[in-house]
Amino acid sequence: MPIPSLDKNGDIMHRKVRSTAGLSVILFLVGLFQAYGATNTSEKDPAILIEDDYKAGVIDYESKLIYQLMSVRDYDRLPSKYQSPLPAEQRPKSKSATFIMREAYDSLPILSPQGQAIVSAYLARPAGTYTYNSPGGHFKLHYDVSGGNAVPTTDNNHNGVPDYVENVANYCDSVWRTEIDNLGFLTPPSDGISGGDSKYDIYFEEMDYYGYTQPEVAGPNPWNDCTSFISIHRNFNGFPPNTDPDGDQLGAAKVTIAHEFFHAVQFAYDYSEELWFMETGSTWMEDMVFDPVNDNYNYLSTFFSSPQTALTDNGFHCYSAFIWYKFLEERFADTSFARSMWEACRFTTAYNAINDTLSLVGYNFDSALAEFTTWNFVTSTKDDGDHYEEGKFYPSMSMAESKSIYPVAMHFVSATPQGYGSAYIQFLPSSYKGRLRINFDGSDGAGWAAYIIKSTSLNTHTFQKLVMNPVGWTSVASVDSFQNYYSVTLVAINTAQYSGASSFSYSAEVLPQYSISGAMFADTLGYSGYARQTQYQFINNCDVADIARIRVADSLGWLTSPIDSLFSLTGLQDSILTFQVKSPSGTPLSTRDKLFICARSQSDPLVFDSSSISISLILQHGDADFGGLINALDITYLINFLYKGGSTPRPELLAGDPTCDGLVNILDVTKLVNILYKGALRPSCNPF
Numbered sequence: 001m002p003i004p005s006l007d008k009n010g011d012i013m014h015r016k017v018r019s020t021a022g023l024s025v026i027l028f029l030v031g032l033f034q035a036y037g038a039t040n041t042s043e044k045d046p047a048i049l050i051e052d053d054y055k056a057g058v059i060d061y062e063s064k065l066i067y068q069l070m071s072v073r074d075y076d077r078l079p080s081k082y083q084s085p086l087p088a089e090q091r092p093k094s095k096s097a098t099f100i101m102r103e104a105y106d107s108l109p110i111l112s113p114q115g116q117a118i119v120s121a122y123l124a125r126p127a128g129t130y131t132y133n134s135p136g137g138h139f140k141l142h143y144d145v146s147g148g149n150a151v152p153t154t155d156n157n158h159n160g161v162p163d164y165v166e167n168v169a170n171y172c173d174s175v176w177r178t179e180i181d182n183l184g185f186l187t188p189p190s191d192g193i194s195g196g197d198s199k200y201d202i203y204f205e206e207m208d209y210y211g212y213t214q215p216e217v218a219g220p221n222p223w224n225d226c227t228s229f230i231s232i233h234r235n236f237n238g239f240p241p242n243t244d245p246d247g248d249q250l251g252a253a254k255v256t257i258a259h260e261f262f263h264a265v266q267f268a269y270d271y272s273e274e275l276w277f278m279e280t281g282s283t284w285m286e287d288m289v290f291d292p293v294n295d296n297y298n299y300l301s302t303f304f305s306s307p308q309t310a311l312t313d314n315g316f317h318c319y320s321a322f323i324w325y326k327f328l329e330e331r332f333a334d335t336s337f338a339r340s341m342w343e344a345c346r347f348t349t350a351y352n353a354i355n356d357t358l359s360l361v362g363y364n365f366d367s368a369l370a371e372f373t374t375w376n377f378v379t380s381t382k383d384d385g386d387h388y389e390e391g392k393f394y395p396s397m398s399m400a401e402s403k404s405i406y407p408v409a410m411h412f413v414s415a416t417p418q419g420y421g422s423a424y425i426q427f428l429p430s431s432y433k434g435r436l437r438i439n440f441d442g443s444d445g446a447g448w449a450a451y452i453i454k455s456t457s458l459n460t461h462t463f464q465k466l467v468m469n470p471v472g473w474t475s476v477a478s479v480d481s482f483q484n485y486y487s488v489t490l491v492a493i494n495t496a497q498y499s500g501a502s503s504f505s506y507s508a509e510v511l512p513q514y515s516i517s518g519a520m521f522a523d524t525l526g527y528s529g530y531a532r533q534t535q536y537q538f539i540n541n542c543d544v545a546d547i548a549r550i551r552v553a554d555s556l557g558w559l560t561s562p563i564d565s566l567f568s569l570t571g572l573q574d575s576i577l578t579f580q581v582k583s584p585s586g587t588p589l590s591t592r593d594k595l596f597i598c599a600r601s602q603s604d605p606l607v608f609d610s611s612s613i614s615i616s617l618i619l620q621h622g623d624a625d626f627g628g629l630i631n632a633l634d635i636t637y638l639i640n641f642l643y644k645g646g647s648t649p650r651p652e653l654l655a656g657d658p659t660c661d662g663l664v665n666i667l668d669v670t671k672l673v674n675i676l677y678k679g680a681l682r683p684s685c686n687p688f
């Protein structure tokens with residue numbers, strides 16, 4: 001490609017523009033190259049050295065931009081100070097140069113005329129002497145068989161097309177079937193006849209990247225769409241290993257097409273969407289199209305070694321954060337989440353698009369993120385088979401601290417989560433027995449959520465979301481019988497999306513295992529107008545003395561007096577609370593009063609036993625006047641009914657049947673007399 005002049009030192013002759021535009025891309029590139037370990041300046045990794053010089057004021061923004069484009073497309077023309085002494089195949093390889101290309105495309109208007117000419121030349125389409133249309137008819141592949149961008153020329157089927165090109169064409173068709181036909185995403189905007197026709201164009205180049213997607217011209221829609229083309233590595237020699245049965249090189253080619261074509265799809269919605277959201281989605285799409293390759297495993301250590309880094313971080317972290325998309329896909333068993341989010345991105349921000357999509361399943365970004373952190377704990381040897389499908393192959397989560405000696409004094413944790421980042425604190429029981437109590441306190445400058453993960457074995461877990469006091473962001477967690485657990489893990493999540501690194505503190509102690517339980521000691525029946533004595537038995541289940549506070553309330557006001565009493569209990573002692581419940585006379589049968597009973601340990605107010613019990617009114621045989629008691633008035637009432645035309649027994653006829661034979665007659669009068677004056681047994685059909 002024709003390149004405007006540089007001076008004898010390789011510096012761009014015209015330096016005019018200095019801009020902070022593209023700062024997110026700057027951070028992205030620094031993280032990207034650091035992640036591949038290319039921090040040794042003796043290797044002269046170009047991106048990080050260029051970035052260092054720009055930040056130090058050695059070069060201006062325009063120079064930085066052009067040199068980074070050179071590092072992608074014209075490595076040998078870089079000033080010598082930025083070149084590595086290593087052979088091309090041994091230099092560090094990076095994932096996607098899409099955002100270098102996108103930043104250059106966006107920055108054209110602010111560059112000098114000479115800078116615009118240089119950048120435009122680097123944004124031009126690569127050359128390709130030969131073309132090959134994919135069998136599915138959607139792609140045109142441009143390639144060379146000689147020169148610096150030559151593809152492998154092996155042609156085992158002797159049809160005149162390199163096998164490598166044919167393979168990539170088939171991969172392109174697979175990607176189209178998955179991303180467009182099956183998942184329903186928009187097709188990239190047509191480039192008209194650029195590249196020779198309207199098919200989507202794929203090029204091959206020698207570079208230190210898997211590939212890139214280059215924006216070209218604004219699309220036809222009223223939203224921020226854009227046409228594009230893709231360039232991928234010419235042979236993928238020297239790239240990181242993967243698990244593809246066809247070998248590392250073809251595996252890398254597969255996932256690069258899946259990744260970069262999803263960028264082209266994203267350009268159909270909003271080509272300038274947030275970096276993390278685009279790269280996270282494209283790296284997830286590799287797994288959707290070519291699941292066996294697992295090239296994205298190469299990046300996961302970045303995520304699991306630094307959970308405090310924001311999910312929305314625009315550095316290399318975003319490649320490893322593809323498991324956010326995996327979480328949404330597998331947690332809600334719905335691959336349409338990604339499409340719904342991108343459809344919304346046409347008209348709003350990525351943050352709003354995620355919130356709007358999650359609201360359809362009763363979540364929002366914050367609540368889904370908090371649950372996401374618990375899934376990230378259950379990986380590697382901790383995998384329980386109920387979370388990530390491939391979780392056993394993911395790295396183990398890094399612990400900010402691990403404790404096995406108690407008490408742990410309240411202190412700040414050195415790992416400070418950024419907005420939408422997290423930190424994990426592990427507690428091991430060692431030889432301690434009792435209740436583990438954890439006090440959490442998040443800094444006021446952020447928002448916080450927290451979970452307790454209780455593991456009874458290395459890969460058996462239960463999850464408890466802590467109730468957070470939003471005034472001060474404090475919470476207390478209590479885990480009974482700590483000695484019965486393999487570990488307990490506190491997960492702290494900073495839910496303030498745009499906050500910087502924020503601190504939190506905690507303390508932990510192991511307390512005696514207080515335990516209170518209780519139960520009603522009598523049946524739950526009553527007669528209308530009758531004061532029924534009721535008993536509640538409560539027990540101190542631990543061998544440490546305690547004080548129990550017993551409270552009883554009811555829904556209809558039948559308690560004869562309010563109950564709120566303290567009882568001292570020695571270890572393993574029980575006691576009985578006796579109280580009365582009396583409904584007003586004439587209350588209809590089947591009326592139910594609900595008792596609310598709570599026994600709470602005063603040594604540990606978090607330990608309590610509560611229950612609700614219904615007192616149901618039933619018929620009292622022999623209480624003919626429905627007064628609540630069997631007495632002489634019932635004899636008079638029954639005689640008047642039988643012989644003087646008096647009222648029917650209330651509330652129903654069988655109230656006048658103390659003999660329990662289903663009839664009301666003189667024998668019932670005799671039965672009442674015998675009960676009241678001769679010591680006869682009360683009606684046998686009355687339960688008490």
